[in-house]
Amino acid sequence: MDSRRTPFDVFDEMERAFDQMRRSMWGGHGPRNRDHDWDARSLPEAYEYGHDSNLSVEATDEGYVVLADLPGFEREEIDLRFDGGMLHISATHEVTDGEFARSRRVRESVSIDGDVRVDDIEATYRNGVLEIHVPTDAEAEDSHHIDID
Known part of the structure; x- marks a missing residue:
């Protein structure tokens, strides 16, 4: 050598x-x-996508609770979808002040085990925290958009 x-x-x-x-x-x-x-x-x-949402998933008797820290976003800037066994969270915040522009993006996806009752998924966004309750049981649909309260 x-x-x-x-x-x-x-x-x-x-x-x-x-x-x-x-x-x-x-x-x-x-x-x-x-x-x-x-x-x-x-x-x-x-x-680019930050990976700064501090995502957590907790299994419960009813299904799953997903928490994501998304401070600085408006509710309208967050898109939440369930598709093909995956919960998708994406958010984009853009600010333009004359000469400068900045943006922040977050994208997270979580695989959800079991049969999800998509019509019963609930999401709230308060004080920068997105909380999603994903109930599971024997019936499931393929794709569903989730409104955030």
Whole structure:
């Protein structure tokens, strides 16, 4: 085995440094490739959608309760759908003040086990917290849009 350094070794060292930085930034979570290594190409998508909703799912006797922290969004900016066994949450907030524009986007999807009673799904949005009650039983439909109270 040849132990001489090549001009390209610096790139390997840089990649190791970036991997360490990404692990530090994402706290052991975040985009990974199929080999469970950090994949820098997936960072822009992860950053664009924020992954900052602090989503939690709790199983109950009646089904599931899903909580998502979405401060700063208006109720009309949140889209909530149940389709094909998945609960989809997406929200977009855009602000334009003359010369500058900013936007914030959140997208989350949760797989719901069991047969969901889509007509009985209830959602509320208060004080920046989206709370969704997803009841389950033996009857299910395929797709349904959910209104937020």
